[in-house]
Amino acid sequence: LTQGLRLISNEYMPGEETSFEIIAFPSPEIEGNFEEIFKDTIKLNTLSNDVYRPVQQAIIDAMDGAEYAHILGRGTNETDLRVALHPVTDPEKQTIFENCLASVNVPLGEVFTSPVLKGTNGLLHVEESFLKGLRYDNIRLQFKDGYVSDWSCANFEDPQRGRDYIEENLFFPHKTLPLGEFAIGTNTVAYAMALKHGIMGLLPILILEKMGPHFAVGDTCFTWSEDAQKPSPFTGKTMIAVDNEKTVQRKQDPSLAYTNKHTDVTLPYSSLDSISVVHPGGREVFIIKGGRFVLPGTEMLNEAIDEAHSYL
Numbered sequence: 001l002t003q004g005l006r007l008i009s010n011e012y013m014p015g016e017e018t019s020f021e022i023i024a025f026p027s028p029e030i031e032g033n034f035e036e037i038f039k040d041t042i043k044l045n046t047l048s049n050d051v052y053r054p055v056q057q058a059i060i061d062a063m064d065g066a067e068y069a070h071i072l073g074r075g076t077n078e079t080d081l082r083v084a085l086h087p088v089t090d091p092e093k094q095t096i097f098e099n100c101l102a103s104v105n106v107p108l109g110e111v112f113t114s115p116v117l118k119g120t121n122g123l124l125h126v127e128e129s130f131l132k133g134l135r136y137d138n139i140r141l142q143f144k145d146g147y148v149s150d151w152s153c154a155n156f157e158d159p160q161r162g163r164d165y166i167e168e169n170l171f172f173p174h175k176t177l178p179l180g181e182f183a184i185g186t187n188t189v190a191y192a193m194a195l196k197h198g199i200m201g202l203l204p205i206l207i208l209e210k211m212g213p214h215f216a217v218g219d220t221c222f223t224w225s226e227d228a229q230k231p232s233p234f235t236g237k238t239m240i241a242v243d244n245e246k247t248v249q250r251k252q253d254p255s256l257a258y259t260n261k262h263t264d265v266t267l268p269y270s271s272l273d274s275i276s277v278v279h280p281g282g283r284e285v286f287i288i289k290g291g292r293f294v295l296p297g298t299e300m301l302n303e304a305i306d307e308a309h310s311y312l
Contacts, residue, residue, distance in 0.1 A: 014224075019104060021103075021104060021106065022104070022105055022106065022206060023045060023106040023107075023206075024041075024045075024106075024203075024204045024206045024207060025038065025041055025045075026038055026041055030199065030202060031199070031202070032197050032198065032199065033197070036197070037193075037197050037199065040193040040196070040197070041193070043189065043193075044107050044187060044189045044190045044193055044207070045102075045106055045107045047102070047107060047108055047109070047187070047189060049101040049102055049103075049108060052101060052108050052109065052186060053099060053101060053234065054297065055186060055297060055298055055300065055301065056099045056100075056101075056109075056110075056111050056186055057099055057234075057235070058295060058296065058297030058298055059097070059111050059184060059186070059287055059295060059298060060095060060097040060099060060111050062277065062285050062287060062295055063085070063096070063097055063111075063113075063277045063285075063287070064088050064091065064094075064095050064096055064097065065087075065088045065091060065279055065280075066085055066277035066278060066279045066285070067084070067085060067087075067278055067279065067280055068082045068083055068084050068085055068119065068120075068277070068278055069082070069083040069085060069182065069275060069276070069277050069278075070082050070083075070274075070275070070276050070277070070278060070284075071083070071122075071124075071213055071267070071272070071274070071275050072272075072273045072274045072275075073125060073267070073271055073272065073273055074270070074271055074272055074273035074291055075271075075273075076127075077125055077126075077127065077267075077271040077272070077273075078123055078125040078140070079122075079123060079124055079125045079126075079267060079271070079272075080122050080123050081120075081121075081122035081123060081124050081143065081215075082119070082120065082121055082122050083115045083120050083179070083182045083215075084115055084116035084117070084118065084119030084120045084146075085113065085115065085116060085241070085277070086113070086114070086116055086240060086241040088240070092236075092237075093231075093236070093237055093238060094237055094238060094240045095232070095235065095237040095238070095239055095240070096113050096239070096240060096241035097111045097112065097113045097239075097241070098111065098112050098113070098221070098239055099111055099232070099234070100112060100183075105206055106206075107187055107190060107206075107207060107210060108186075108187065108210070109185055109186045109187030109190070109210035110183045110184060110185045110186060110187075110209065110210050110214075111183065111184050111186070112181055112182065112183035112184075112221060113181070113182055113183070113241045114180065114181060114220040114221065114222065114241045114242055114243065114244055114247075115146065115179050115180075115181070115182050115241075115244065116146070116244060116245070117145055117146025117147065117178055117179065117244050117245045117246065118145050118146060118245065119145065119146075120143055120145065120146040120179055121143055121144055121145065122142075122143055123140060123141070123142050123143075124140070124141045124142075124143070124215055124265065124267070125138070125139070125140045125141075126138075126139050126265060126266070126267055126268075126271065127271060128200075128201075129265060129266070130200075130201050130208070131169075131170065131205075131263055131264075131265065132169070132205075132263065134169055135155070135201070136153045136155065136165075136166070137153055137154040137155050138152075138153060138154040139151075139152075139153040139166070139265070140152045140153070141215075141217070141265070143179060146178050146179050146244065146245070147176050147177070147178050147179075148171075148176045148177055148178075148179075148217060149176070151163060151166045151167075151170075152166075153165060153166060170217065170263060171217075171261075174259055174261065177217040177218050177259055177261060178217070178218070178244065178246050178259070179215060179216070179217060180216045180217065180218050180219045180220045180221070180244070180259075180262060181214070181215065181216035181220060181221050181262070181264070182213070182214075182215055183209065183213065183214050183215075183216075183264075184213050184275060184287060184288075185209060185210040185211050185212050185213065185214060185266070186210065186298075186301055187207075187210035187211060188211075188269070188301045188302070188303070188304035188305050188308065189304045190203075190207050190210055190211050191211040191212070191268070191269055191304060191305065191308045192304040192305070192307045192308035192311070194207075194208075194211065194308075195308045195309075195311040195312065196307075196308075196311050200268075205264050205266075208264070208266050209264045209266055211266060211268060211269070212266050212267050212268045212269050212271075212272060213266070213267050213272065213275060214264045214265060214266040214267070215264070215265050215267075216262050216263060216264045216265070217261065217262075217263050217265065218259045218260075218261030218262040218263055219247065219258050219259055219260065219261065219262045220242065220243070220244060220247055221262075222242040222243075222247075223247070223258055223262075225242075226242040226243055226247065226250070229242060246259075269291060269305055269308070270291070270308075270309065270312065272288060272291055273288075273289075273290065273291060274286060274288055274289045274290070275287045275288045276289070291305070292305065293305075
């Protein structure tokens with residue numbers, strides 16, 4: 001039914017011809033000092049595209065052409081995940097990451113891609129996660145060739161109840177889901193605000209997803225608009241990482257291509273040790289190391305991380 005409704009919707013409102021803008025603000029009922037939270041939300045919602053565009057482009061330039069990204073957790077966080085990336089055959093005209101500023105989703109602050117499923121393997125572990133209003137304690141998602149192959153959470157004493165909780169609230173009506181998106185959030189200002197006011201669990205995913213790397217299970221970000229990509233007005237490059245092995249089936253049968261699910265799971269900076277990309281020949285480039293942005297051109301992002309961790 002959902003797939004049929006999407007087909008009808010796309011017929012009359014083609015994804016390649018329509019857009020949207022979405023932004024979030026706190027309501028007075030929020031716990032804590034509403035006025036201060038509101039002021040800080042205004043600040044993170046109005047960060048300058050002109051300031052963050054080159055910072056995020058530096059990340060993209062470092063990752064374009066890599067074979068895979070490697071994400072490692074910090075301390076007790078067990079994340080150890082390799083995300084396979086699309087090959088770039090024409091570096092002058094192609095890119096595999098989108099430079100996401102405050103043009104559709106506000107606030108700004110991420111670069112994202114659609115991973116290649118085959119070769120995407122490993123564990124994603126988040127100690128505390130809020131997904132669509134539900135809390136998950138120590139959620140673990142094991143990936144094998146891009147699909148969740150095993151899963152658990154510590155919400156219940158009985159491990160099976162934890163598995164059922166994930167199946168019912170994250171996967172349903174599917175038995176598993178593919179990794180549809182890999183992104184690196186750069187809005188460290190939002191991260192600092194969340195820890196300053198102790199409202200991490202109250203923030204919408206629109207803000208949460210910008211506060212660390214995130215991994216969306218379900219569809220890619222380009223559902224129904226894969227063929228509408230145009231060269232960037234800033235780089236002249238076209239986004240080519242719009243499909244994966246599942247969504248490419250849309251060309252024969254859309255009902256096989258889409259899950260009609262897209263849930264972002266964010267790994268906060270405090271749980272992150274490193275993000276690196278490995279290029280052909282084994283050259284490794286670190287974006288984040290030791291929990292800090294180390295790639296030249298991204299160092300300004302550490303100022304808010306330092307502030308944020310002063311609240312821990």
